Amino acid sequence: MPVTSVESDTEALTMTLVADFRVGPERVWAAFTDPRQLERFWGPPGWPATFTSFAFEAGGRARYEMRSAGGEVARGSWRFVDIEAPRGFEVVDSFVDEEGEAIPGMPSMRMTFAFEATEAGARLTNVTYFDSLEALEQLTAMGAVEGATLAMNQLDAVLQGLREFAQGKGTQLEILDDQHVRITRLIEGPRALVWRAHLDPDLMRRWMLGPDGWRMSVSEVDGVEGGRYRIAWEPEPGTEGEAFGFDGEILLLDEPRRMVQTEHMTGTDLPTTVNDLSLYEEDGATLVTLLIEYPDAATRDAVLATGMVDGMEESFQRMERVVVG
Structure with missing residues:
Protein backbone atom coordinates (compact mmCIF):
# COMPACT_ATOMS: atom_id res chain seq x y z
CA MET A 1 0.00 0.00 0.00
CA PRO A 2 1.46 3.40 -0.95
CA VAL A 3 0.32 5.39 2.13
CA THR A 4 2.96 5.23 4.86
CA SER A 5 1.48 7.70 7.36
CA VAL A 6 -1.43 10.06 8.03
CA GLU A 7 -0.96 12.38 10.99
CA SER A 8 -3.13 15.15 12.45
CA ASP A 9 -1.53 18.03 14.36
CA THR A 10 -4.04 19.85 16.55
CA GLU A 11 -1.57 22.65 17.33
CA ALA A 12 -0.56 23.37 13.73
CA LEU A 13 -4.13 22.57 12.55
CA THR A 14 -2.88 20.26 9.80
CA MET A 15 -3.35 16.75 8.49
CA THR A 16 -0.34 15.33 6.65
CA TRP A 29 2.45 14.40 -11.07
CA ALA A 30 0.69 13.29 -14.26
CA ALA A 31 -1.83 11.23 -12.27
CA PHE A 32 -2.76 14.21 -10.09
CA THR A 33 -3.05 16.71 -12.94
CA ASP A 34 -5.04 14.65 -15.47
CA PRO A 35 -8.71 14.59 -14.39
CA ARG A 36 -9.36 11.21 -16.06
CA GLN A 37 -6.56 9.61 -14.02
CA LEU A 38 -7.32 11.62 -10.89
CA GLU A 39 -10.93 10.51 -10.72
CA ARG A 40 -9.86 6.86 -10.59
CA PHE A 41 -8.46 7.31 -7.09
CA TRP A 42 -9.54 10.65 -5.57
CA GLY A 43 -12.77 9.19 -4.21
CA PRO A 44 -12.36 6.38 -1.64
CA PRO A 45 -13.81 2.91 -2.41
CA GLY A 46 -17.56 3.19 -2.63
CA TRP A 47 -17.41 6.92 -3.40
CA PRO A 48 -15.77 7.18 -6.85
CA ALA A 49 -15.07 10.70 -8.10
CA THR A 50 -16.02 12.33 -11.38
CA PHE A 51 -14.34 15.63 -12.33
CA THR A 52 -16.82 17.71 -14.31
CA SER A 53 -14.38 20.57 -14.99
CA PHE A 54 -10.63 21.03 -14.58
CA ALA A 55 -9.03 24.41 -15.37
CA PHE A 56 -5.44 23.62 -14.31
CA GLU A 57 -3.97 27.11 -13.98
CA ALA A 58 -3.41 29.58 -11.15
CA GLY A 59 -6.82 31.02 -10.36
CA GLY A 60 -8.60 28.22 -12.24
CA ARG A 61 -11.13 25.86 -10.71
CA ALA A 62 -11.90 22.17 -10.81
CA ARG A 63 -15.24 20.70 -9.77
CA TYR A 64 -15.91 17.09 -8.82
CA GLU A 65 -18.60 14.92 -7.34
CA MET A 66 -18.51 11.60 -5.51
CA ARG A 67 -21.50 9.25 -5.55
CA SER A 68 -22.02 6.54 -2.94
CA ALA A 69 -23.49 3.10 -3.53
CA GLY A 70 -26.74 4.38 -2.04
CA GLY A 71 -26.91 7.32 -4.45
CA GLU A 72 -25.80 10.08 -2.07
CA VAL A 73 -23.73 12.77 -3.78
CA ALA A 74 -20.91 14.82 -2.23
CA ARG A 75 -19.58 17.70 -4.33
CA GLY A 76 -16.32 19.58 -4.07
CA SER A 77 -14.34 22.31 -5.75
CA TRP A 78 -10.65 23.09 -6.05
CA ARG A 79 -9.38 26.62 -6.64
CA PHE A 80 -5.79 26.41 -7.87
CA VAL A 81 -3.68 28.88 -5.89
CA ASP A 82 -0.17 28.02 -7.10
CA ILE A 83 1.33 25.54 -9.58
CA GLU A 84 5.01 24.63 -9.83
CA ALA A 85 5.29 21.79 -12.35
CA PRO A 86 6.29 19.06 -11.71
CA ARG A 87 7.16 19.69 -8.05
CA GLY A 88 3.77 20.51 -6.61
CA PHE A 89 0.62 22.60 -6.51
CA GLU A 90 -1.68 24.24 -3.98
CA VAL A 91 -5.48 24.38 -3.92
CA VAL A 92 -8.35 25.54 -1.74
CA ASP A 93 -10.74 22.62 -1.39
CA SER A 94 -14.39 23.42 -0.60
CA PHE A 95 -17.63 21.54 -0.18
CA VAL A 96 -20.04 22.92 -2.77
CA ASP A 97 -23.65 22.54 -3.84
CA GLU A 98 -24.99 21.58 -7.26
CA GLU A 99 -24.33 25.10 -8.57
CA GLY A 100 -20.73 25.08 -7.32
CA GLU A 101 -21.35 27.45 -4.41
CA ALA A 102 -19.70 26.83 -1.03
CA ILE A 103 -22.01 25.10 1.47
CA PRO A 104 -22.54 27.19 4.62
CA GLY A 105 -21.21 25.56 7.76
CA MET A 106 -18.79 23.30 5.88
CA PRO A 107 -15.06 24.15 6.08
CA SER A 108 -12.79 25.10 3.20
CA MET A 109 -9.24 23.76 3.44
CA ARG A 110 -5.94 24.82 1.89
CA MET A 111 -4.09 21.78 0.54
CA THR A 112 -0.57 21.41 -0.81
CA PHE A 113 0.66 18.50 -2.92
CA ALA A 114 4.46 18.04 -3.10
CA PHE A 115 6.20 15.44 -5.27
CA GLU A 116 9.85 14.52 -4.74
CA ALA A 117 12.22 11.85 -6.02
CA THR A 118 13.39 9.06 -3.72
CA GLU A 119 15.78 6.17 -4.19
CA ALA A 120 12.83 3.85 -4.76
CA GLY A 121 10.77 6.21 -6.93
CA ALA A 122 8.70 9.13 -5.63
CA ARG A 123 7.12 10.48 -2.48
CA LEU A 124 3.90 12.45 -2.19
CA THR A 125 3.43 14.75 0.80
CA ASN A 126 -0.11 16.10 1.01
CA VAL A 127 -0.74 18.67 3.75
CA THR A 128 -4.23 19.97 4.56
CA TYR A 129 -4.43 23.24 6.52
CA PHE A 130 -7.53 24.00 8.59
CA ASP A 131 -8.81 27.37 9.78
CA SER A 132 -9.77 26.08 13.22
CA LEU A 133 -9.58 23.12 15.53
CA GLU A 134 -13.32 22.68 15.06
CA ALA A 135 -12.85 22.29 11.30
CA LEU A 136 -10.07 19.73 11.80
CA GLU A 137 -12.19 17.76 14.26
CA GLN A 138 -15.23 17.98 11.98
CA LEU A 139 -13.38 16.49 9.00
CA THR A 140 -11.74 13.84 11.19
CA ALA A 141 -15.14 12.81 12.54
CA MET A 142 -16.40 12.53 8.94
CA GLY A 143 -13.70 9.90 8.25
CA ALA A 144 -11.19 12.09 6.43
CA VAL A 145 -8.17 10.08 7.62
CA GLU A 146 -9.62 6.71 6.66
CA GLY A 147 -11.07 8.06 3.41
CA ALA A 148 -7.81 9.68 2.32
CA THR A 149 -5.84 6.52 3.09
CA LEU A 150 -8.21 4.25 1.16
CA ALA A 151 -8.32 6.69 -1.76
CA MET A 152 -4.55 7.09 -2.14
CA ASN A 153 -4.01 3.35 -1.78
CA GLN A 154 -5.84 2.96 -5.10
CA LEU A 155 -3.04 4.76 -6.95
CA ASP A 156 -0.88 1.74 -7.75
CA ALA A 157 -3.32 0.50 -10.38
CA VAL A 158 -3.27 3.93 -12.03
CA LEU A 159 0.48 4.47 -11.99
CA GLN A 160 1.51 1.02 -13.19
CA GLY A 161 -1.05 0.49 -15.93
CA LEU A 162 -3.64 -2.27 -15.86
CA ARG A 163 -1.61 -5.09 -17.36
CA GLU A 164 1.44 -4.49 -15.18
CA PHE A 165 -0.77 -4.17 -12.11
CA ALA A 166 -3.09 -7.12 -12.61
CA GLN A 167 -2.28 -9.34 -15.60
CA GLY A 168 -1.66 -12.97 -14.69
CA LYS A 169 -2.56 -12.49 -11.03
CA GLY A 170 -6.07 -13.90 -11.28
CA THR A 171 -8.85 -12.82 -8.93
CA GLN A 172 -7.36 -10.76 -6.10
CA LEU A 173 -8.98 -10.17 -2.70
CA GLU A 174 -8.24 -7.22 -0.40
CA ILE A 175 -9.84 -6.90 3.04
CA LEU A 176 -10.29 -3.16 3.52
CA ASP A 177 -11.97 -3.17 6.94
CA ASP A 178 -14.50 -5.16 8.98
CA GLN A 179 -17.31 -4.49 6.51
CA HIS A 180 -15.63 -4.07 3.13
CA VAL A 181 -13.62 -6.23 0.75
CA ARG A 182 -12.39 -5.36 -2.72
CA ILE A 183 -12.06 -7.99 -5.44
CA THR A 184 -10.23 -7.26 -8.70
CA ARG A 185 -9.72 -9.22 -11.90
CA LEU A 186 -8.23 -8.12 -15.24
CA ILE A 187 -10.21 -9.33 -18.25
CA GLU A 188 -8.53 -9.32 -21.66
CA GLY A 189 -11.43 -7.77 -23.51
CA PRO A 190 -13.37 -4.54 -24.07
CA ARG A 191 -15.40 -2.95 -21.29
CA ALA A 192 -18.61 -2.87 -23.33
CA LEU A 193 -18.60 -6.66 -23.67
CA VAL A 194 -17.65 -7.25 -20.02
CA TRP A 195 -20.53 -4.94 -19.04
CA ARG A 196 -22.99 -6.92 -21.18
CA ALA A 197 -21.73 -10.15 -19.66
CA HIS A 198 -22.87 -8.91 -16.23
CA LEU A 199 -26.39 -7.91 -17.33
CA ASP A 200 -27.42 -10.07 -20.28
CA PRO A 201 -29.15 -13.23 -18.91
CA ASP A 202 -28.07 -15.32 -21.91
CA LEU A 203 -24.40 -14.33 -21.50
CA MET A 204 -24.57 -14.80 -17.74
CA ARG A 205 -25.64 -18.43 -18.25
CA ARG A 206 -22.47 -19.03 -20.27
CA TRP A 207 -19.87 -17.86 -17.75
CA MET A 208 -21.24 -17.07 -14.27
CA LEU A 209 -21.12 -20.69 -13.11
CA GLY A 210 -18.32 -21.15 -10.58
CA PRO A 211 -16.81 -24.68 -10.52
CA ASP A 212 -17.44 -27.15 -13.33
CA GLY A 213 -20.52 -29.29 -12.87
CA TRP A 214 -22.98 -26.50 -12.16
CA ARG A 215 -25.46 -24.72 -14.37
CA MET A 216 -27.43 -21.50 -14.00
CA SER A 217 -31.07 -22.51 -13.70
CA VAL A 218 -32.51 -18.99 -13.30
CA SER A 219 -31.25 -15.71 -14.78
CA GLU A 220 -33.78 -12.90 -14.61
CA VAL A 221 -32.50 -9.31 -14.74
CA ASP A 222 -34.51 -6.11 -15.04
CA GLY A 223 -31.52 -3.99 -16.08
CA VAL A 224 -32.68 -0.56 -14.90
CA GLU A 225 -32.20 1.42 -11.69
CA GLY A 226 -34.74 0.08 -9.23
CA GLY A 227 -35.05 -3.14 -11.21
CA ARG A 228 -34.98 -6.55 -9.56
CA TYR A 229 -32.90 -9.57 -10.45
CA ARG A 230 -32.88 -13.24 -9.53
CA ILE A 231 -30.22 -15.82 -10.34
CA ALA A 232 -29.90 -19.44 -9.23
CA TRP A 233 -27.69 -22.45 -9.79
CA GLU A 234 -28.15 -26.19 -9.55
CA PRO A 235 -25.72 -29.09 -9.84
CA GLU A 236 -25.48 -31.11 -13.02
CA PRO A 237 -26.20 -34.86 -12.71
CA GLY A 238 -23.32 -36.52 -10.93
CA THR A 239 -22.24 -33.34 -9.10
CA GLU A 240 -22.84 -33.09 -5.37
CA GLY A 241 -24.47 -30.02 -3.87
CA GLU A 242 -27.79 -28.28 -3.33
CA ALA A 243 -29.39 -25.65 -5.53
CA PHE A 244 -29.11 -22.04 -4.33
CA GLY A 245 -29.62 -18.54 -5.62
CA PHE A 246 -29.56 -14.82 -5.00
CA ASP A 247 -31.97 -11.96 -5.51
CA GLY A 248 -31.76 -8.22 -5.09
CA GLU A 249 -32.30 -4.73 -6.44
CA ILE A 250 -30.20 -2.62 -8.78
CA LEU A 251 -29.54 0.60 -6.87
CA LEU A 252 -27.38 2.47 -9.36
CA LEU A 253 -26.61 1.97 -13.05
CA ASP A 254 -23.98 4.05 -14.89
CA GLU A 255 -23.40 2.20 -18.17
CA PRO A 256 -20.77 0.92 -18.85
CA ARG A 257 -18.85 2.06 -15.78
CA ARG A 258 -20.64 1.14 -12.58
CA MET A 259 -23.48 -0.96 -11.20
CA VAL A 260 -24.52 -1.16 -7.54
CA GLN A 261 -26.94 -3.82 -6.35
CA THR A 262 -28.08 -5.53 -3.19
CA GLU A 263 -27.56 -9.28 -2.88
CA HIS A 264 -29.53 -11.68 -0.68
CA MET A 265 -29.46 -15.47 -0.62
CA THR A 266 -32.95 -16.47 -1.75
CA GLY A 267 -35.12 -18.21 0.82
CA THR A 268 -32.87 -17.46 3.81
CA ASP A 269 -32.74 -14.90 6.60
CA LEU A 270 -29.03 -14.27 5.95
CA PRO A 271 -27.92 -10.59 5.84
CA THR A 272 -28.05 -8.64 2.59
CA THR A 273 -24.83 -7.26 1.12
CA VAL A 274 -24.26 -4.29 -1.18
CA ASN A 275 -22.14 -5.10 -4.26
CA ASP A 276 -20.51 -2.15 -6.06
CA LEU A 277 -19.17 -3.21 -9.48
CA SER A 278 -16.98 -0.89 -11.56
CA LEU A 279 -15.25 -1.44 -14.90
CA TYR A 280 -12.27 0.46 -16.29
CA GLU A 281 -10.78 -0.14 -19.75
CA GLU A 282 -7.22 0.55 -20.81
CA ASP A 283 -5.61 -0.57 -24.08
CA GLY A 284 -8.26 -3.23 -24.76
CA ALA A 285 -8.20 -4.74 -21.26
CA THR A 286 -10.85 -4.23 -18.57
CA LEU A 287 -10.24 -4.11 -14.83
CA VAL A 288 -13.24 -5.51 -12.95
CA THR A 289 -13.47 -4.16 -9.40
CA LEU A 290 -16.12 -5.41 -6.99
CA LEU A 291 -16.48 -3.67 -3.63
CA ILE A 292 -18.66 -5.70 -1.26
CA GLU A 293 -20.16 -4.25 1.93
CA TYR A 294 -21.04 -6.73 4.67
CA PRO A 295 -23.00 -5.97 7.84
CA ASP A 296 -20.10 -7.09 10.07
CA ALA A 297 -16.77 -8.94 10.13
CA ALA A 298 -18.36 -12.26 11.10
CA THR A 299 -20.56 -12.28 8.01
CA ARG A 300 -17.63 -11.23 5.85
CA ASP A 301 -15.47 -14.09 7.12
CA ALA A 302 -18.25 -16.65 6.78
CA VAL A 303 -18.86 -15.72 3.15
CA LEU A 304 -15.17 -15.70 2.24
CA ALA A 305 -14.75 -19.12 3.87
CA THR A 306 -17.15 -20.63 1.32
CA GLY A 307 -14.49 -20.40 -1.39
CA MET A 308 -16.27 -17.52 -3.11
CA VAL A 309 -13.09 -16.01 -4.55
CA ASP A 310 -11.96 -19.33 -6.08
CA GLY A 311 -15.39 -19.76 -7.64
CA MET A 312 -15.22 -16.23 -9.07
CA GLU A 313 -11.84 -16.97 -10.63
CA GLU A 314 -13.23 -20.05 -12.40
CA SER A 315 -16.13 -17.94 -13.67
CA PHE A 316 -13.83 -15.16 -14.91
CA GLN A 317 -11.69 -17.72 -16.73
CA ARG A 318 -14.83 -18.99 -18.41
CA MET A 319 -15.82 -15.42 -19.34
CA GLU A 320 -12.51 -14.95 -21.12
CA ARG A 321 -12.91 -18.26 -22.97
CA VAL A 322 -16.54 -18.19 -24.05
CA VAL A 323 -17.71 -14.56 -23.93
CA VAL A 324 -14.78 -12.21 -24.49
CA GLY A 325 -12.23 -14.42 -26.23
Whole structure:
Protein backbone atom coordinates (compact mmCIF):
# COMPACT_ATOMS: atom_id res chain seq x y z
CA MET A 1 0.00 0.00 0.00
CA PRO A 2 1.46 3.40 -0.95
CA VAL A 3 0.32 5.39 2.13
CA THR A 4 2.96 5.23 4.86
CA SER A 5 1.48 7.70 7.36
CA VAL A 6 -1.43 10.06 8.03
CA GLU A 7 -0.96 12.38 10.99
CA SER A 8 -3.13 15.15 12.45
CA ASP A 9 -1.53 18.03 14.36
CA THR A 10 -4.04 19.85 16.55
CA GLU A 11 -1.57 22.65 17.33
CA ALA A 12 -0.56 23.37 13.73
CA LEU A 13 -4.13 22.57 12.55
CA THR A 14 -2.88 20.26 9.80
CA MET A 15 -3.35 16.75 8.49
CA THR A 16 -0.34 15.33 6.65
CA LEU A 17 -0.48 12.27 4.39
CA VAL A 18 2.73 10.69 3.06
CA ALA A 19 2.75 8.06 0.32
CA ASP A 20 5.63 6.36 -1.51
CA PHE A 21 5.54 5.00 -5.05
CA ARG A 22 7.78 2.86 -7.24
CA VAL A 23 7.62 5.28 -10.16
CA GLY A 24 9.23 8.68 -10.75
CA PRO A 25 7.71 11.95 -9.50
CA GLU A 26 6.80 13.00 -13.06
CA ARG A 27 4.49 9.98 -13.35
CA VAL A 28 2.79 10.75 -10.02
CA TRP A 29 2.45 14.40 -11.07
CA ALA A 30 0.69 13.29 -14.26
CA ALA A 31 -1.83 11.23 -12.27
CA PHE A 32 -2.76 14.21 -10.09
CA THR A 33 -3.05 16.71 -12.94
CA ASP A 34 -5.04 14.65 -15.47
CA PRO A 35 -8.71 14.59 -14.39
CA ARG A 36 -9.36 11.21 -16.06
CA GLN A 37 -6.56 9.61 -14.02
CA LEU A 38 -7.32 11.62 -10.89
CA GLU A 39 -10.93 10.51 -10.72
CA ARG A 40 -9.86 6.86 -10.59
CA PHE A 41 -8.46 7.31 -7.09
CA TRP A 42 -9.54 10.65 -5.57
CA GLY A 43 -12.77 9.19 -4.21
CA PRO A 44 -12.36 6.38 -1.64
CA PRO A 45 -13.81 2.91 -2.41
CA GLY A 46 -17.56 3.19 -2.63
CA TRP A 47 -17.41 6.92 -3.40
CA PRO A 48 -15.77 7.18 -6.85
CA ALA A 49 -15.07 10.70 -8.10
CA THR A 50 -16.02 12.33 -11.38
CA PHE A 51 -14.34 15.63 -12.33
CA THR A 52 -16.82 17.71 -14.31
CA SER A 53 -14.38 20.57 -14.99
CA PHE A 54 -10.63 21.03 -14.58
CA ALA A 55 -9.03 24.41 -15.37
CA PHE A 56 -5.44 23.62 -14.31
CA GLU A 57 -3.97 27.11 -13.98
CA ALA A 58 -3.41 29.58 -11.15
CA GLY A 59 -6.82 31.02 -10.36
CA GLY A 60 -8.60 28.22 -12.24
CA ARG A 61 -11.13 25.86 -10.71
CA ALA A 62 -11.90 22.17 -10.81
CA ARG A 63 -15.24 20.70 -9.77
CA TYR A 64 -15.91 17.09 -8.82
CA GLU A 65 -18.60 14.92 -7.34
CA MET A 66 -18.51 11.60 -5.51
CA ARG A 67 -21.50 9.25 -5.55
CA SER A 68 -22.02 6.54 -2.94
CA ALA A 69 -23.49 3.10 -3.53
CA GLY A 70 -26.74 4.38 -2.04
CA GLY A 71 -26.91 7.32 -4.45
CA GLU A 72 -25.80 10.08 -2.07
CA VAL A 73 -23.73 12.77 -3.78
CA ALA A 74 -20.91 14.82 -2.23
CA ARG A 75 -19.58 17.70 -4.33
CA GLY A 76 -16.32 19.58 -4.07
CA SER A 77 -14.34 22.31 -5.75
CA TRP A 78 -10.65 23.09 -6.05
CA ARG A 79 -9.38 26.62 -6.64
CA PHE A 80 -5.79 26.41 -7.87
CA VAL A 81 -3.68 28.88 -5.89
CA ASP A 82 -0.17 28.02 -7.10
CA ILE A 83 1.33 25.54 -9.58
CA GLU A 84 5.01 24.63 -9.83
CA ALA A 85 5.29 21.79 -12.35
CA PRO A 86 6.29 19.06 -11.71
CA ARG A 87 7.16 19.69 -8.05
CA GLY A 88 3.77 20.51 -6.61
CA PHE A 89 0.62 22.60 -6.51
CA GLU A 90 -1.68 24.24 -3.98
CA VAL A 91 -5.48 24.38 -3.92
CA VAL A 92 -8.35 25.54 -1.74
CA ASP A 93 -10.74 22.62 -1.39
CA SER A 94 -14.39 23.42 -0.60
CA PHE A 95 -17.63 21.54 -0.18
CA VAL A 96 -20.04 22.92 -2.77
CA ASP A 97 -23.65 22.54 -3.84
CA GLU A 98 -24.99 21.58 -7.26
CA GLU A 99 -24.33 25.10 -8.57
CA GLY A 100 -20.73 25.08 -7.32
CA GLU A 101 -21.35 27.45 -4.41
CA ALA A 102 -19.70 26.83 -1.03
CA ILE A 103 -22.01 25.10 1.47
CA PRO A 104 -22.54 27.19 4.62
CA GLY A 105 -21.21 25.56 7.76
CA MET A 106 -18.79 23.30 5.88
CA PRO A 107 -15.06 24.15 6.08
CA SER A 108 -12.79 25.10 3.20
CA MET A 109 -9.24 23.76 3.44
CA ARG A 110 -5.94 24.82 1.89
CA MET A 111 -4.09 21.78 0.54
CA THR A 112 -0.57 21.41 -0.81
CA PHE A 113 0.66 18.50 -2.92
CA ALA A 114 4.46 18.04 -3.10
CA PHE A 115 6.20 15.44 -5.27
CA GLU A 116 9.85 14.52 -4.74
CA ALA A 117 12.22 11.85 -6.02
CA THR A 118 13.39 9.06 -3.72
CA GLU A 119 15.78 6.17 -4.19
CA ALA A 120 12.83 3.85 -4.76
CA GLY A 121 10.77 6.21 -6.93
CA ALA A 122 8.70 9.13 -5.63
CA ARG A 123 7.12 10.48 -2.48
CA LEU A 124 3.90 12.45 -2.19
CA THR A 125 3.43 14.75 0.80
CA ASN A 126 -0.11 16.10 1.01
CA VAL A 127 -0.74 18.67 3.75
CA THR A 128 -4.23 19.97 4.56
CA TYR A 129 -4.43 23.24 6.52
CA PHE A 130 -7.53 24.00 8.59
CA ASP A 131 -8.81 27.37 9.78
CA SER A 132 -9.77 26.08 13.22
CA LEU A 133 -9.58 23.12 15.53
CA GLU A 134 -13.32 22.68 15.06
CA ALA A 135 -12.85 22.29 11.30
CA LEU A 136 -10.07 19.73 11.80
CA GLU A 137 -12.19 17.76 14.26
CA GLN A 138 -15.23 17.98 11.98
CA LEU A 139 -13.38 16.49 9.00
CA THR A 140 -11.74 13.84 11.19
CA ALA A 141 -15.14 12.81 12.54
CA MET A 142 -16.40 12.53 8.94
CA GLY A 143 -13.70 9.90 8.25
CA ALA A 144 -11.19 12.09 6.43
CA VAL A 145 -8.17 10.08 7.62
CA GLU A 146 -9.62 6.71 6.66
CA GLY A 147 -11.07 8.06 3.41
CA ALA A 148 -7.81 9.68 2.32
CA THR A 149 -5.84 6.52 3.09
CA LEU A 150 -8.21 4.25 1.16
CA ALA A 151 -8.32 6.69 -1.76
CA MET A 152 -4.55 7.09 -2.14
CA ASN A 153 -4.01 3.35 -1.78
CA GLN A 154 -5.84 2.96 -5.10
CA LEU A 155 -3.04 4.76 -6.95
CA ASP A 156 -0.88 1.74 -7.75
CA ALA A 157 -3.32 0.50 -10.38
CA VAL A 158 -3.27 3.93 -12.03
CA LEU A 159 0.48 4.47 -11.99
CA GLN A 160 1.51 1.02 -13.19
CA GLY A 161 -1.05 0.49 -15.93
CA LEU A 162 -3.64 -2.27 -15.86
CA ARG A 163 -1.61 -5.09 -17.36
CA GLU A 164 1.44 -4.49 -15.18
CA PHE A 165 -0.77 -4.17 -12.11
CA ALA A 166 -3.09 -7.12 -12.61
CA GLN A 167 -2.28 -9.34 -15.60
CA GLY A 168 -1.66 -12.97 -14.69
CA LYS A 169 -2.56 -12.49 -11.03
CA GLY A 170 -6.07 -13.90 -11.28
CA THR A 171 -8.85 -12.82 -8.93
CA GLN A 172 -7.36 -10.76 -6.10
CA LEU A 173 -8.98 -10.17 -2.70
CA GLU A 174 -8.24 -7.22 -0.40
CA ILE A 175 -9.84 -6.90 3.04
CA LEU A 176 -10.29 -3.16 3.52
CA ASP A 177 -11.97 -3.17 6.94
CA ASP A 178 -14.50 -5.16 8.98
CA GLN A 179 -17.31 -4.49 6.51
CA HIS A 180 -15.63 -4.07 3.13
CA VAL A 181 -13.62 -6.23 0.75
CA ARG A 182 -12.39 -5.36 -2.72
CA ILE A 183 -12.06 -7.99 -5.44
CA THR A 184 -10.23 -7.26 -8.70
CA ARG A 185 -9.72 -9.22 -11.90
CA LEU A 186 -8.23 -8.12 -15.24
CA ILE A 187 -10.21 -9.33 -18.25
CA GLU A 188 -8.53 -9.32 -21.66
CA GLY A 189 -11.43 -7.77 -23.51
CA PRO A 190 -13.37 -4.54 -24.07
CA ARG A 191 -15.40 -2.95 -21.29
CA ALA A 192 -18.61 -2.87 -23.33
CA LEU A 193 -18.60 -6.66 -23.67
CA VAL A 194 -17.65 -7.25 -20.02
CA TRP A 195 -20.53 -4.94 -19.04
CA ARG A 196 -22.99 -6.92 -21.18
CA ALA A 197 -21.73 -10.15 -19.66
CA HIS A 198 -22.87 -8.91 -16.23
CA LEU A 199 -26.39 -7.91 -17.33
CA ASP A 200 -27.42 -10.07 -20.28
CA PRO A 201 -29.15 -13.23 -18.91
CA ASP A 202 -28.07 -15.32 -21.91
CA LEU A 203 -24.40 -14.33 -21.50
CA MET A 204 -24.57 -14.80 -17.74
CA ARG A 205 -25.64 -18.43 -18.25
CA ARG A 206 -22.47 -19.03 -20.27
CA TRP A 207 -19.87 -17.86 -17.75
CA MET A 208 -21.24 -17.07 -14.27
CA LEU A 209 -21.12 -20.69 -13.11
CA GLY A 210 -18.32 -21.15 -10.58
CA PRO A 211 -16.81 -24.68 -10.52
CA ASP A 212 -17.44 -27.15 -13.33
CA GLY A 213 -20.52 -29.29 -12.87
CA TRP A 214 -22.98 -26.50 -12.16
CA ARG A 215 -25.46 -24.72 -14.37
CA MET A 216 -27.43 -21.50 -14.00
CA SER A 217 -31.07 -22.51 -13.70
CA VAL A 218 -32.51 -18.99 -13.30
CA SER A 219 -31.25 -15.71 -14.78
CA GLU A 220 -33.78 -12.90 -14.61
CA VAL A 221 -32.50 -9.31 -14.74
CA ASP A 222 -34.51 -6.11 -15.04
CA GLY A 223 -31.52 -3.99 -16.08
CA VAL A 224 -32.68 -0.56 -14.90
CA GLU A 225 -32.20 1.42 -11.69
CA GLY A 226 -34.74 0.08 -9.23
CA GLY A 227 -35.05 -3.14 -11.21
CA ARG A 228 -34.98 -6.55 -9.56
CA TYR A 229 -32.90 -9.57 -10.45
CA ARG A 230 -32.88 -13.24 -9.53
CA ILE A 231 -30.22 -15.82 -10.34
CA ALA A 232 -29.90 -19.44 -9.23
CA TRP A 233 -27.69 -22.45 -9.79
CA GLU A 234 -28.15 -26.19 -9.55
CA PRO A 235 -25.72 -29.09 -9.84
CA GLU A 236 -25.48 -31.11 -13.02
CA PRO A 237 -26.20 -34.86 -12.71
CA GLY A 238 -23.32 -36.52 -10.93
CA THR A 239 -22.24 -33.34 -9.10
CA GLU A 240 -22.84 -33.09 -5.37
CA GLY A 241 -24.47 -30.02 -3.87
CA GLU A 242 -27.79 -28.28 -3.33
CA ALA A 243 -29.39 -25.65 -5.53
CA PHE A 244 -29.11 -22.04 -4.33
CA GLY A 245 -29.62 -18.54 -5.62
CA PHE A 246 -29.56 -14.82 -5.00
CA ASP A 247 -31.97 -11.96 -5.51
CA GLY A 248 -31.76 -8.22 -5.09
CA GLU A 249 -32.30 -4.73 -6.44
CA ILE A 250 -30.20 -2.62 -8.78
CA LEU A 251 -29.54 0.60 -6.87
CA LEU A 252 -27.38 2.47 -9.36
CA LEU A 253 -26.61 1.97 -13.05
CA ASP A 254 -23.98 4.05 -14.89
CA GLU A 255 -23.40 2.20 -18.17
CA PRO A 256 -20.77 0.92 -18.85
CA ARG A 257 -18.85 2.06 -15.78
CA ARG A 258 -20.64 1.14 -12.58
CA MET A 259 -23.48 -0.96 -11.20
CA VAL A 260 -24.52 -1.16 -7.54
CA GLN A 261 -26.94 -3.82 -6.35
CA THR A 262 -28.08 -5.53 -3.19
CA GLU A 263 -27.56 -9.28 -2.88
CA HIS A 264 -29.53 -11.68 -0.68
CA MET A 265 -29.46 -15.47 -0.62
CA THR A 266 -32.95 -16.47 -1.75
CA GLY A 267 -35.12 -18.21 0.82
CA THR A 268 -32.87 -17.46 3.81
CA ASP A 269 -32.74 -14.90 6.60
CA LEU A 270 -29.03 -14.27 5.95
CA PRO A 271 -27.92 -10.59 5.84
CA THR A 272 -28.05 -8.64 2.59
CA THR A 273 -24.83 -7.26 1.12
CA VAL A 274 -24.26 -4.29 -1.18
CA ASN A 275 -22.14 -5.10 -4.26
CA ASP A 276 -20.51 -2.15 -6.06
CA LEU A 277 -19.17 -3.21 -9.48
CA SER A 278 -16.98 -0.89 -11.56
CA LEU A 279 -15.25 -1.44 -14.90
CA TYR A 280 -12.27 0.46 -16.29
CA GLU A 281 -10.78 -0.14 -19.75
CA GLU A 282 -7.22 0.55 -20.81
CA ASP A 283 -5.61 -0.57 -24.08
CA GLY A 284 -8.26 -3.23 -24.76
CA ALA A 285 -8.20 -4.74 -21.26
CA THR A 286 -10.85 -4.23 -18.57
CA LEU A 287 -10.24 -4.11 -14.83
CA VAL A 288 -13.24 -5.51 -12.95
CA THR A 289 -13.47 -4.16 -9.40
CA LEU A 290 -16.12 -5.41 -6.99
CA LEU A 291 -16.48 -3.67 -3.63
CA ILE A 292 -18.66 -5.70 -1.26
CA GLU A 293 -20.16 -4.25 1.93
CA TYR A 294 -21.04 -6.73 4.67
CA PRO A 295 -23.00 -5.97 7.84
CA ASP A 296 -20.10 -7.09 10.07
CA ALA A 297 -16.77 -8.94 10.13
CA ALA A 298 -18.36 -12.26 11.10
CA THR A 299 -20.56 -12.28 8.01
CA ARG A 300 -17.63 -11.23 5.85
CA ASP A 301 -15.47 -14.09 7.12
CA ALA A 302 -18.25 -16.65 6.78
CA VAL A 303 -18.86 -15.72 3.15
CA LEU A 304 -15.17 -15.70 2.24
CA ALA A 305 -14.75 -19.12 3.87
CA THR A 306 -17.15 -20.63 1.32
CA GLY A 307 -14.49 -20.40 -1.39
CA MET A 308 -16.27 -17.52 -3.11
CA VAL A 309 -13.09 -16.01 -4.55
CA ASP A 310 -11.96 -19.33 -6.08
CA GLY A 311 -15.39 -19.76 -7.64
CA MET A 312 -15.22 -16.23 -9.07
CA GLU A 313 -11.84 -16.97 -10.63
CA GLU A 314 -13.23 -20.05 -12.40
CA SER A 315 -16.13 -17.94 -13.67
CA PHE A 316 -13.83 -15.16 -14.91
CA GLN A 317 -11.69 -17.72 -16.73
CA ARG A 318 -14.83 -18.99 -18.41
CA MET A 319 -15.82 -15.42 -19.34
CA GLU A 320 -12.51 -14.95 -21.12
CA ARG A 321 -12.91 -18.26 -22.97
CA VAL A 322 -16.54 -18.19 -24.05
CA VAL A 323 -17.71 -14.56 -23.93
CA VAL A 324 -14.78 -12.21 -24.49
CA GLY A 325 -12.23 -14.42 -26.23
